[in-house]
Amino acid sequence: xxxxxxxxxxxxxxxxxxxxxxxxxxxxxxxxxxxxxxxxxxxxxxxxxxxxxxxxxxxxxxxxxxxxxxxxxxxxxxxxxxxxxxxxxxxxxxxxxxxxxxxxxxxxxxxxxxxxxxxxxxxxxxxxxxxxxxxxxxxxxxxxxxxxxxxxxxxxxxxxxxxxxxxxxxxxxxxxxxxxxxxxxxxxxxxxxxxxxxxxxxxxxxxxxxxxxxxxxxxxxxxxxxxxxxxxxxxxxxxxxxxxxxxxxxxxxxxxxxxxxxxxxxxxxxxxxxxxxxxxxxxxxxxxxxxxxxxxxxxxxxxxxxxxxxxxxxxxxxxxxxxxxxxxxxxxxxxxxxxxxxxxxxxxxxxxxxxxxxxxx
Amino acid sequence: xxxxxxxxxxxxxxxxxxxxxxxxxxxxxxxxxxxxxxxxxxxxxxxxxxxxxxxxxxxxxxxxxxxxxxxxxxxxxxxxxxxxxxxxxxxxxxxxxxxxxxxxxxxxxxxxxxxxxxxxxxxxxxxxxxxxxxxxxxxxxxxxxxxxxxxxxxxxxxxxxxxxxxxxxxxxxxxxxxxxxxxxxxxxxxxxxxxxxxxxxxxxxxxxxxxxxxxxxxxxxxxxxxxxxxxxxxxxxxxxxxxxxxxxxxxxxxxxxxxxxxxxxxxxxxxxxxxxxxxxxxxxxxxxxxxxxxxxxxxxxxxxxxxxxxxxxxxxxxxxxxxxxxxxxxxxxxxxxxxxxxxxxxxxxxxxxxxxxxxxx
Numbered sequence: 001x002x003x004x005x006x007x008x009x010x011x012x013x014x015x016x017x018x019x020x021x022x023x024x025x026x027x028x029x030x031x032x033x034x035x036x037x038x039x040x041x042x043x044x045x046x047x048x049x050x051x052x053x054x055x056x057x058x059x060x061x062x063x064x065x066x067x068x069x070x071x072x073x074x075x076x077x078x079x080x081x082x083x084x085x086x087x088x089x090x091x092x093x094x095x096x097x098x099x100x101x102x103x104x105x106x107x108x109x110x111x112x113x114x115x116x117x118x119x120x121x122x123x124x125x126x127x128x129x130x131x132x133x134x135x136x137x138x139x140x141x142x143x144x145x146x147x148x149x150x151x152x153x154x155x156x157x158x159x160x161x162x163x164x165x166x167x168x169x170x171x172x173x174x175x176x177x178x179x180x181x182x183x184x185x186x187x188x189x190x191x192x193x194x195x196x197x198x199x200x201x202x203x204x205x206x207x208x209x210x211x212x213x214x215x216x217x218x219x220x221x222x223x224x225x226x227x228x229x230x231x232x233x234x235x236x237x238x239x240x241x242x243x244x245x246x247x248x249x250x251x252x253x254x255x256x257x258x259x260x261x262x263x264x265x266x267x268x269x270x271x272x273x274x275x276x277x278x279x280x281x282x283x284x285x286x287x288x289x290x291x292x293x294x295x296x297x298x299x300x301x302x303x304x305x306x307x308x309x310x311x312x313x314x315x316x317x318x319x320x321x322x323x324x325x326x327x328x329x330x331x332x333x334x335x336x337x338x339x340x341x342x343x344x345x346x347x348x349x350x351x352x353x354x355x356x357x358x359x360x361x
Numbered sequence: 362x363x364x365x366x367x368x369x370x371x372x373x374x375x376x377x378x379x380x381x382x383x384x385x386x387x388x389x390x391x392x393x394x395x396x397x398x399x400x401x402x403x404x405x406x407x408x409x410x411x412x413x414x415x416x417x418x419x420x421x422x423x424x425x426x427x428x429x430x431x432x433x434x435x436x437x438x439x440x441x442x443x444x445x446x447x448x449x450x451x452x453x454x455x456x457x458x459x460x461x462x463x464x465x466x467x468x469x470x471x472x473x474x475x476x477x478x479x480x481x482x483x484x485x486x487x488x489x490x491x492x493x494x495x496x497x498x499x500x501x502x503x504x505x506x507x508x509x510x511x512x513x514x515x516x517x518x519x520x521x522x523x524x525x526x527x528x529x530x531x532x533x534x535x536x537x538x539x540x541x542x543x544x545x546x547x548x549x550x551x552x553x554x555x556x557x558x559x560x561x562x563x564x565x566x567x568x569x570x571x572x573x574x575x576x577x578x579x580x581x582x583x584x585x586x587x588x589x590x591x592x593x594x595x596x597x598x599x600x601x602x603x604x605x606x607x608x609x610x611x612x613x614x615x616x617x618x619x620x621x622x623x624x625x626x627x628x629x630x631x632x633x634x635x636x637x638x639x640x641x642x643x644x645x646x647x648x649x650x651x652x653x654x655x656x657x658x659x660x661x662x663x664x665x666x667x668x669x670x671x672x673x674x675x676x677x678x679x680x681x682x683x684x685x686x687x688x689x690x691x692x693x694x695x696x697x698x699x700x701x702x703x704x705x706x707x708x709x710x711x712x713x714x715x716x717x718x719x720x721x722x
Contacts, residue, residue, distance in 0.1 A: 002389065002392065002393075002394035003394065004393075004394035004395060006394075006395050006399055006400075008399065008400070008401040008404075009401070010401070010600060011398060011399055011400060011401060011402060011600065011603055012399060013395070013399050014396065014398065014399050019387060019388055019396050019398070019399075020388065022387060022396075023384055023387035023388055026380060026383060026384035026387060027380055027381065027384055028363065031363065032363075032365075032683075033363035033364065033365035033367075033681070033683070034365060034367050034374070034683070035375065035380050035383075037372060037375065037380070037562045037563075037608070038367055038369065038372055038373060038374050038375050038380075039367075039369065039372060040369040040370070040371075040372060040684055041372060041563070043369075043684070073434040073435050073436070073439075073564060073602075074434050074435050074439075074585055075434070075585075075599040075600055076599070077584065077585050077598065077599040078434075078435075078583070078585045080584075081583035081584070081585060081586075085583070110583070110584055113580060113581045113582075113583070114581065194599075194600060196600050196603075201398045201602075201603070201604045202398075202402070202600045202601065202602055202603045202604070203434060203564040203565070203601070203602025203603070203604065203605055204564070219474060220474045220475065221474075222439070222442035222446075222471070222474070222583075222586065223438065223441075223442070223471055224435055224436075224438050224439045224441075224442060225442075225583065237438065238436040238437070238438040238555075239371060239372065239436055239555060239557050239563045240563065240564070241434075241562075241563055241564025241602065241605070242372055242557075242562070242563045242564070243562045243563070243564065243604065243605070244564055244602070244604070247398070320394070322393075322394070322395070323401055323404070
């Protein structure tokens, strides 16, 4: 078997131990004589596993008791609609949005279908290479909520502090940095995240929602987009994505075994610091993001001579460093270094970059 | 490893060869050095696999060129909303629905949020044990579409002919009998199906839609519920449920290797006939459905003495016959005998039923 490091932005690398356990259990899940994929979601064994996964993520993130955790389908793109559809009502259909990259832009475009959107922070003029300074953004008086994207997967900018929105609920698309460090969940109204970066396989979406924000959707909101539906049914209103839920549960157990989120934060910060240092100390590579706001998860970089992009990618792949091509909207390279990327993977990338620069610089 | 037969209604049994291949490929998908679960959906290898899966189901179902095939999330329950949200408009927001069991009832409840629903056939008075006779149901003059549920998973009733709705598009929730026999796709406007019965793992939803029904949704319909979004993006507007798509592709290849849908129909009819015959020739077991409309896929049955239900289920499990408990709304037993259930599994059930009757009758 080829030994590789996978820097894909999502679907992304999963812990090797998780993939190995999934392989071992594939045909006979814990003595059931069948794959977990074939098991009824109403069976006692599946429900016990599902509840353990919820307990584990509650534990990992220290989620307070007055928050529900939902295991849904549809990705963050579905949540772009669900958030306004659940939080807007006849008397209040305005919200504040931060525009800080490609994903917050998509969230805004979708939310505009349902109400009035105030863009209260906008870094598009800086090509999304910076973020608003902490405390610099005012909340609109009539905002039903404030939405932001703590980490922009494509541009590689990340908020390292949580905006203070007072009594107005803060909603975060945490798809690309959930579980990467401890956060204070009590500062949020809703956190949502597609699973395919730091949680598990594509096709699962996690929603963490404060109790008082549930049950406010209008009658004409689709049942499947109404948080109340899923809260009432324990995420089993219809058949959930059972296999993805199972894999997410294995990832949560792996995270606990690593030492939880404080330990992951330490490792993630170290990985990112090493990679940014390698980029910064070279004139051959370049990352355009203001250092204070650089992402720990997604590190885009360009080669000063972009005619070397293709040979870089080819030789990287020859060295087992895969999926380094940058997003088509940005070009260049991008190294996504989520929780499951070992430090050895980042070191291998740094060494290859140094060697490539020596031979092509 | 325990050898069992899994009669779950969904998530359900998958072909043993598919699970085995998934296990073998789990850590190193076709030489990629990673699991398919970890692979970017934008990678050439994944796209080639995804396109092959579409080509295979087109081939299996003989889907005409003027139909699109979508690989989505959210289950049939999401389609209950998507269908009216896409087919209703400002001048026409009425539709006809058949009410023939628990799932069509849910589809109706959801559709009522968006327009006027005419229930044009209703077998609730017969406790959903029969179906309207072919040709007996009239289409309303202003119907945007006619919706029906070809197979009711809970009640075990199945249409063995397709209703004629003239020029009005026919929409079918085919979740529990898709791929079980050849059908004439050209008689439908939209076919949708949750994957977790006859296609693959939970978390994938197949939609087959005629070209002229795409692009009609209003501006305020969520992008993720708008068929046009997914058609335009080849089901990759956002990250699709990649692993479920891969498993579905393996199932399609398995079906082709078995001889395709004509062969599956032959086997499915034989399995169902054998099980119904065993039930009918006994006073100990009972199936309430009018014989003409009995399902090939889901066979509910009761024991005349329901105090024997618990011992029946326990001893069945001891014999490796799993997940036979009936739906909580019906009670008794239910044997779901989808494509992946081998004839030997149905024979084992029949033999156990006979033995149980002999010892308890």
